[in-house]
């Protein structure tokens with residue numbers, strides 16, 4: 001609580017100092033629009049920002065959902081088939097060490113400059129943490145609990161539903177947290193390279209005009225979308241923790 | 255228990271059972287030609303050096319491993335796979351952390367799709383017998399190690415199996431709690447006439463609880479010695495303080511030492 | 516099953532390689548037989564041809580991007596470690612910065628790219644600063660986590676032996692933090708290339724990202740593939756270098772993960 005207060009104060013102080021610097025003409029307002037100008041830009045162009053913001057938010061949410069579904073499905077498939085794992089896992093891993101965000105232009109080539117391109121790219125960027133979370137979660141089931149299931153003659157479905165899934169969910173949620181951030185990133189980069197719509201486009205467009213106030217206003221909205229989506233996952237985590245009612249087995253991971 | 259299959263006086267029978275694990279480079283012979291039977295209502299304890307193959311033996315009895323040689327009969331029928339009338343307890347309690355004590359105890363009923371109401375009474379009675387009354391709603395992380403193991407006993411017994419297999423169920427507990435758990439089992443066995451195989455490293459536990467003690471050899475495990483415990487039932491924990499008890503324990507210790515040499 | 520498991524493969528993963536070769540073959544065959552237009556999916560052969568033809572300019576642009584990314588990576592690792600160390604040693608700074616650092620992890624930092632162009636103009640300085648900006652966070656957060664991961668009983672032992680705060684830092688916290696630092700540095704390696712390339716997408720006059728955008732405008736898909744392939748190899752190379760450095764450090768200081 002106290003820590004939150006200190007850092008909030010720090011942020012406020014920083015904003016005030018920034019405002020003062022610009023007012024005192026130590027920094028040009030063209031280079032770094034002061035918070036007041038950002039606020040004004042937010043209020044001055046509500047329809048543009050709202051329209052583009054909704055477009056970005058919709059694509060981010062959809063991309064996130066698809067990434068979760070695809071990542072979880074792939075993770076489950078890789079966990080259950082050893083051959084598939086041996087064949088495909090090195091490639092999935094290799095994909096993670098290349099700068100895959102730079103592959104956005106390929107998606108433009110294949111899918112054009114519309115929403116499908118941005119969605120596909122967001123999924124491409126964001127599915128991996130969910131995949132890893134799912135594999136880690138399914139592998140993380142307590143061995144004793146699995147043995148218990150065999151002793152009791154539990155079927156495959158029962159084992160998955162009653163034991164494997166609850167052990168996997170914390171890992172899955174950790175992966176989803178990362179995926180939430182990545183999905184937004186994917187959509188924004190998609191908007192950069194397709195240059196059609198969305199807050200990413202607003203950022204780029206306003207920056208080319210030197211309108212830093214509008215740039216920062218759009219970025220503020222982007223942050224809002226990012227935090228909101230992250231908050232949804234946190235909420236899910238909280239709900240699960242309440243139902244779970246015990247210290248959770250999984251930690252965070254990168 | 256309906257006494258219909260009265261002809262079969264044996265709960266489980268090992269007939270020259272052997273187990274070899276296909277390890278590389280050399281296969282590992284864990285169990286060698288083990289033959290013995292547990293009569294209905296009989297409590298058999300198994301003692302033996304670490305790593306000799308006791309757990310493997312028990313896993314085969316539980317239907318989790320298949321023997322590579324010999325034959326295993328459960329109630330007169332060849333055993334394949336886990337048996338509905340067998341309860342199993344392992345070294346750690348393996349309670350599911352998100353379930354309450356009661357739900358953990360009822361977990362076997364959940365898996366077998368037996369209506370809760372049908373076993374609730376039995377579960378509550380067991381929970382009371384082992385001294386967990388008042389903790390039905392608690393989560394495993396709120397319990398001590400001994401309490402968790404009590405819950406695991408209830409879970410093994412809740413569907414009223416006729417054979418219980420226990421693999422060092424108390425070895426993760428401290429000495430005092432461990433003795434306490436032995437007393438809980440003793441107490442439970444005064445009321446229920448179930449068959450049991452109990453693997454332990456504690457000679458005291460074996461002699462206090464069992465009707466018969468089997469001493470295994472080093473790996474590959476065979477039955478090296480067999481001792482019928484000469485104390486009548488009902489027994490009480492006080493038995494462990496008697497001189498006769500001490501004599502039997504000392505005798506067994508000698509047997510084991512000789513066996514290891 | 517960590518990404519770092521790739522850094523030093525115990526033996527050649529022949530099965531995935533075989534499958535990869537098979538996929539390449541199937542790709543070539545499919546493109547030929549189904550007559551997929553070059554603009555959509557060039558055959559591996561035409562990508563290779565493009566790679567060969569454009570080799571001189573690819574090399575020049577690769578040097579620009581690779582240089583900017585590698586430089587930014589080094590600066591980010593150093594600065595990130597220093598930042599983390601300072602935060603570790605100064606509770607006040609830690610209280611002020613740490614929550615904001617975490618918050619920044621959540622934000623789409625890459626979206627700030629155009630702002631760097633406004634500030635520093637088109638060219639190397641803005642690209643460099645942007646690449647440092649996106650890659651410093653994983654290092655700082657990783658190092659901080661590592662410095663905090665020190666075993667409390669070891670720290671107590673050090674204090675009981677009369678060790679100073681600094682000695683505890685030097686002999687206990689620093690060695691424990693190594694795997695975390697390297698984990699952060701691996702992410703940073705990828706992020707530095709991401710930052711450099713995305714910066715070039717936004718606006719640049721050189722670099723592989725710039726080349727890709729140019730090729731895209733001309734619908735020269737084989738060249739896009741070729742440039743991206745070079746980019747991937749460069750990114751993987753920097754990543755692999757971090758992996759090698761980690762192995763060397765582990766052998767030198769004997770830290771385990």
Ligand SMILES: Nc1ncnc2c1ncn2[C@@H]1O[C@H](COP(=O)(O)OP(=O)(O)OP(=O)(O)O)[C@@H](O)[C@H]1O
Pocket residue numbers: 275276277282284302303304305306307308309310311473
């Ligand atoms: N699944 C398996 N695959 C290969 N070898 C196994 C397997 N399970 C057990 N073993 C081996 O079989 C031998 C007997 O193991 P087991 O667990 O039955 O011993 P134990 O008598 O229960 O020992 P302890 O008293 O320490 O519990 C050991 O050498 C062990 O390594």
Ligand SMILES: [Mg+2]
Pocket residue numbers: 308309310421
């Ligand atoms: Mg054992």
